[in-house]
Amino acid sequence: MKDAPLHLALIGDYNPDVIAHQAIPVALQQAAQALKLSVKVQWLDTDAITATASLHGFDGFWCVPASPYRDTEGALRAIRFAREQRRPFLGTCGGFQHAVLEYARNVLAWADAEHGELVPGAKRAVITPLSCALVEADDTVRLEPYTRIAQAYGSVDIHEGYRCRYGINPEFAHALLEGEMIASGHDAAGDLRAVELLNHPFFVATLFQPERAALKGITPPLAIALLTACQEASA
Template sequence: MNAAYDAPYDAPARTPRIALVGDRSPHVKSHVRIPLLLDALAEQDGLVLDAYWIRSGDAAEPGAVSGFDAVWLLPGSPYESEEGALAAIRTAREEGVPFLGTCAGFQHALIEYARDVCGLPRAAHAENDPAADTGDLLIAPLACSLVGHEGAVRVTPGSLAESVLGAERSTERYHCNYGPDSRHLDTLEAHGMRFTGVDDDGQVRIAELPGHPFFLATLFQPELAGDGSRPHPIVRALARAAVSRAMSLQTAG
């Protein structure tokens, strides 16, 4: 593990707050896992977070996730409000709030960037807009479903993903039927997004934003790793980023 995400730290004066954005359901396995992971972060790593669940519809309200120390856009699509999911991403991106998007969170992170940064206002998600012109589909049905699939991910040396994972290859778990259409990825890269993880076929599985304190999106679901008793390195890194933000705001204040 990279020292930047394993080093000891001083606890901030207040408990860092994390916004868990998604339409919470007992039928979504990743949602059920979250309380277990938060408990494990506190008990095993001393990373105590004050978590707030925010439904996608509520995330559409101005300032809904402002003031949080981290934002995690969770799986469970289609969201009740695409607008809310995109608003949460935009706030985290523009305000430098540590952000993690997993599965549908990854997909919508690409949509938000395409629309708000790359000048592609019609960039569409096939699940949300099945009638969209195929030329506008940024997120399209996968040729083969990844529901229940595990596969290797190769990460770019020197990337945030590599520093968090501490390796250039890992095996990750998926639960999705949609992924990025490669026709548009060059445009996102030209505007600053980096794709730093691919599967063995070269299909994009991780995206990040250099220059942002912590902005990582994965098509796989790190919250489903193992039995939930040991947080995935990506989940732990998000928690540490939240603590770092709380500490920096404390110092600045």
Template sequence: MTAAQGGRMTRVALVGDRAPHIRAHGHIPPLLAAIADSDDLLLDTYWVATCDVDEGTLKEFDAIWLVPGSPYRDESGAVEAARIARVHGIPFLGTCGGFQHALLEFARHECGFPDIGHAENTPWAEEHLIVPLACSLMAWEGVVHVQSGSLAEGVLGTDLITGRYQCAYGLSSTYRDVLQQHGMRWSGVDGDGEVRIAELPDHPFFLATLFQPELSEGDESAQAITVALVRAAVAHKESRPVPVGPSA
């Protein structure tokens, strides 16, 4: 009997507002399906709109991927998805807008900035954690230097990759140090030292990238991030108690 025939289903929540014009949304499900086939897994991927995020439901998943597509319909739902993954130890991946909102969640709930904003979503906010990039990264590729000894390096197997971007917003340098002091690790930067990968070392698997590994077709290093998320989800599933059915 194969693992897929006899194992329990591994469930991955794709949190985002699914839309046919967003390239990543078309790439992610087949990418996950290919990994499941390669690893002989029972993998269920389920889309959760940002307006439907609910802690009781989402914490039952084995992994949460906060996918690209910002501005999201419900910023609070995107932020809540990152919080649920962080506080419940659920494997998490945030890419592009997911990166931005994972940092927003951390700043609001761990760093004492409850009202800090995202310039794309709330341009009127007094403080912005996520701000327009000096140079837009829409349809852009760039080198990312990966920090030695980080989760990102262990996942990627290299200290240098090329990231593919579809974004125009990133982390404000004003708040970089304070997030780091509260436990966020900047594990990847571009040639100018700007943050492109973030992670939480005390979490089982919490990784966020401003670039989109799901668009890196043929690039095994970048796609290794998705493989690692799936394998972390399997480990999370196996750490859960086996459900007990009704007595015969």
């Protein structure tokens, strides 16, 4: 194991009953063992993220499922820090949704961008209910070649599980994805299921929950990719 451990922050409000919250620490430890690294994982409650000073000590960030969070602004503050400071970042399910919301507000300067679960009547709800809720569902995902997520999986065709009701609003998808945020994965119906940022060491977000594989003894490729990016950044 590496002498100096990597420090990973989990952005979200821990709930032991949430499957993803059970799985993510397991996924990271499995990935750490595969890479022969030492990793320390710390949960960051969203209502405790009141400033960025406390974020500098982390090598990487994972924004976890089970939103709405207690403090949306706290979650967005941590995501923005990871994006601007070029720290490796992974967002799954609710983390995907909030990564898109942060990008809309702070990169595209859409000050009125909202999450439709929190503000259902918002004129610029960039996150809205999926046409078909993906609760305890499994589906195939086609990844875009040469993206970081495709590199992580070593394939462009994957099969993953969901517990999600919200995704990108198709009305704003083109404007959201014409700059540095790009579509990197779609499901069998052609609906967007993964995004990532260009010109960032590692900033990947998925609507599916790859961490769930860890509870079946399978090390999630994205957990390995996240730790590899952290290791490279801290070298």
